[in-house]
Amino acid sequence: MEPFNIRNITIDPPLVLSPMAGVTDYTFRRLIKRRGGVGLVVSEFISVEGLTRHNPKSKRQMRFDEDERPYAVQIFGGKPDRMAMGAEMAEEVGADILDVNCGCPAPKVVKNGGGSGLLREPKLLESILKEIKKAITIPLTLKLRTGYTEASINVVDVAKMAEQCGVEHIQVHGRTREQGYKGLANWEIIRQVKEAVSIPVSGNGDITSIEYGMRKWRESGVDGILIGRGAMQNPWIFRQFADVLAGREPYQPDVAEKKAVLLEFFGLCREEMPEIVSLGKMKQLAGQFTKGLVGGAQFRQTLYHSHSAQEILDNIDIYFETLSQRATFGDGEVESDADIEMTSCDAPVLPTIEPPGRLSAGV
Numbered sequence: 052m053e054p055f056n057i058r059n060i061t062i063d064p065p066l067v068l069s070p071m072a073g074v075t076d077y078t079f080r081r082l083i084k085r086r087g088g089v090g091l092v093v094s095e096f097i098s099v100e101g102l103t104r105h106n107p108k109s110k111r112q113m114r115f116d117e118d119e120r121p122y123a124v125q126i127f128g129g130k131p132d133r134m135a136m137g138a139e140m141a142e143e144v145g146a147d148i149l150d151v152n153c154g155c156p157a158p159k160v161v162k163n164g165g166g167s168g169l170l171r172e173p174k175l176l177e178s179i180l181k182e183i184k185k186a187i188t189i190p191l192t193l194k195l196r197t198g199y200t201e202a203s204i205n206v207v208d209v210a211k212m213a214e215q216c217g218v219e220h221i222q223v224h225g226r227t228r229e230q231g232y233k234g235l236a237n238w239e240i241i242r243q244v245k246e247a248v249s250i251p252v253s254g255n256g257d258i259t260s261i262e263y264g265m266r267k268w269r270e271s272g273v274d275g276i277l278i279g280r281g282a283m284q285n286p287w288i289f290r291q292f293a294d295v296l297a298g299r300e301p302y303q304p305d306v307a308e309k310k311a312v313l314l315e316f317f318g319l320c321r322e323e324m325p326e327i328v329s330l331g332k333m334k335q336l337a338g339q340f341t342k343g344l345v346g347g348a349q350f351r352q353t354l355y356h357s358h359s360a361q362e363i364l365d366n367i368d369i370y371f372e373t374l375s376q377r378a379t380f381g382d383g384e385v386e387s388d389a390d391i392e393m394t395s396c397d398a399p400v401l402p403t404i405e406p407p408g409r410l411s412a413g414v
């Protein structure tokens with residue numbers, strides 16, 4: 052498990068923060084990058100329809116910090132000319148890599164021919180990739196699901212076609228579009244993709260522990276690993292992987308550091324966004340971050356019911372004070388994770404006040 056190259060860009064360590072719409076924005080990416088161990092970060096997926104019509108939100112989504120490099124912009128859409136224009140815009144703002152989304156299952160994306168809809172139309176995808184290659188000089192990469200349905204798994208053929216078009220890194224989330232986020236990612240198919248092409252292949256799906264990640268990595272033989280939801284639960288997961296790869300004991304943050312990370316994230320959000328949006332963002336992260344913490348469910352409820360920044364800060368103080376005294380918060384149970392799944396590439400940014408029992412746009 053060595054660093055790998057996407058043309059002349061070294062991905063070291065070979066660990067990628069998987070793109071997540073509504074999550075991996077400028078703020079979250081920097082939070083993760085500062086924890087260490089991330090070889091590549093990717094923007095949220097960005098609509099080329101928005102970009103090429105100069106929608107300010109789409110343009111803002113491309114923004115990044117020099118410290119984030121190497122940095123990939125991910126675009127989605129179904130029209131070759133628009134995709135090429137969007138790709139060119141990403142190169143112009145200084146992205147190191149252009150990534151095409153071929154995995155999002157959200158109906159509104161698929162309906163317009165983008166995301167995982169492209170798996171049903173390999174010819175259209177081929178045209179898109181060829182047009183993009185003509186428009187940019189930075190490396191082009193692709194993020195795929197395994198197929199549209201269980202009956203039409205075609206990722207190996209699509210990956211071979213993409214290699215012929217000049218794609219320089221294939222990333223496979225081991226589920227079909229039909230599967231959404233159900234069941235487990237199929238790493239056997241990821242292994243087949245790795246064997247079928249000679250460009251680097253990275254695998255993705257369900258990596259939330261070092262042990263599982265290392266096992267899937269070894270079994271599939273991939274060059275790199277993408278981690279999405281696991282990074283919200285544990286922002287140190289990349290550093291812990293990097294430690295293990297370097298033969299060290301994985302880093303373990305203490306309670307004080309966990310508190311500091313929540314406060315850091317909230318601070319970054321408040322610098323960037325209106326208060327109401329930063330409250331929503333905080334609730335979103337806390338929903339995942341508190342998984343498995345003692346009294347985490349109760350803590351989450353106090354955050355969901357916080358209506359101001361001060362209330363959030365007070366509740367964080369109270370919770371971590373209780374933990375540091377080894378006292379019981381709420382019923383003191385470590386709750387089950389079932390109610391806090393996060394399952395969409397279409398997740399809204401949450402300016403909500405009331406608790407979203409689960410973060411899902413229902414795709």
Ligand SMILES: Cc1cc2nc3c(=O)[nH]c(=O)nc-3n(C[C@H](O)[C@H](O)[C@H](O)COP(=O)(O)O)c2cc1C
Pocket residue numbers: 069070071072073074095096125152153154155194224255256257258277278279280281393394395396397398
């Ligand atoms: C909230 C959310 C938003 C996502 N948005 C995107 C996206 O914009 N682009 C993309 O390629 N994948 C997106 N994904 C899929 C993830 O990148 C990743 O492939 C998937 O979550 C499986 O990896 P994980 O088990 O490590 O989370 C999203 C996933 C989630 C949960």
